[in-house]
Amino acid sequence: MDGVEIVLRIEEAFAIEISANEAAAVRTVGALYELVLSKLETAPSLRPARAFFRLRRAIVSCLGRPRSTIGPTTKLAHLLPRPTRVAAWRSLAEVTGLAFPPLRHPRWVRDTIRVLTGAAGLATLMALIAWSRPDGLFWIPVLVTACFAGALAMAGLYRVTGFLAWELPMRTVGELAAQLTGLNRDEFGEAGELLSRQDVWQRLVAIFCEQLGLRWEEIQPEARIVENLGVEWP
Secondary structure: OOOHHHHHHHHHHOOOOOOOHHHHOOOOOOHHHHHHHHHHHHHHHHHHHHHHHHHHHHHHHHHHHHHHHOOOOEEHHHHHHHHHHHHHHHHHHHHHOOOOOOOEEOHHHHHHHHHHHHHHHHHHHHHHHHHHHOOOOHHHHHHHHHHHHHHHHHHHHHHHHHHHEEOOOEEHHHHHHHHHHHHHHOOOOOOEEEHHHHHHHHHHHHHHHHHHHHOHHHHOOOOOOOOOOOOOOO
16 A cells, blocks of 8 residues: 555645655654644644645646645646646546636637627617617616626626636646635635644544555554555655
8 A cells, every 4th residue: 555645645634744754754653643743733734734735635646746746836837738727627626526716718718708798788788778768767777787788798608618718717736725725615624723632643543544444443553554554655
């Protein structure tokens, strides 16, 4: 069993960063537990961090990128080149199980839609004026109808040109993680969540049990990760 996957699960669960050197120095489950506790003392569990680690795990899985090359400041454009961006964006959403922001239309498409929307609203307004010749308060429904026609035209144009939406809505992995936090508030618990030592141990044991298919009582602090649990540890 690849220990990298376990490390990724731990980082995501506790919103902490475990370096390759720190992981390599760990020999037992108890030592790993103490490492996690030390990280939590200086790095409180925050929702944006949890979103980042889940996103990074998906990037490693879907895009085959080395974990060490993905940080909050990593440019999304480098990870998601335009020819494969739409498919990769969809894959990341599926693997993370999170609601993703939609990709944007290019600037020239957005400008064209705005022009056409204005033209549709203006045409509707002129037609209504010619037909009803409004006066006084009768201008209100005419203007409301013209605005509604423009909004309807904009929605329709964005829908019809959906295949042109390939532009990234943010620049970096960290910015995407922050937006995912807002779009998926129920997924990451409360900001600044405090965990007891027992909570940390139970979560850690649960990760080992899920990843290795072991029983709860088999995961003891003195258990050696490589020799006793058969994990190919980093």
